[in-house]
Amino acid sequence: MPEPTNEPAREPTPPNGPQEPQQEAGFEVLIIPQGRFELGQLVATPGALKALEAAQTSPAELAGRHLMGDWGTVDKEDWAANDRALKDGERLISAYALPQTGEKIWVITERDRSATTVLLPSEY
Secondary structure, three states: OOOOOOOOOOOOOOOOOOOOOOOOOOOOOOOOOOOOOOEEEEEOOOHHHHHHHHOOOOHHHHHHHHHHOOOEOOOOHHHHHHHHHHHHOOOOEEEEOOOOOOOEEEEEEEEOOOOOEOOHHHHH
């Protein structure tokens, strides 16, 4: 019988060891909560990825905010247009200022909800 210890109980380790997030050739699996609409395929432009890395921000963070209806720094008219687009099936656009750098990033979901793109305004 093992000796009692003062260490807290630990979760058993899976038979193949702890499971790490999978990454392959520059791809990362992102788990994003269900939101107010379908994101479709999530893609990001090279410029956006570089800006996100510099700001130490995950594309999943911005996609999650977008998905939940937090449209970021868009003006009142665009905010209202996005809210209508949720009902009418139109395109959705969010704008966010990245922490640390202040660089602006857009997140755009196509009207058919087939894809959501994270990009710099200059890449539009």
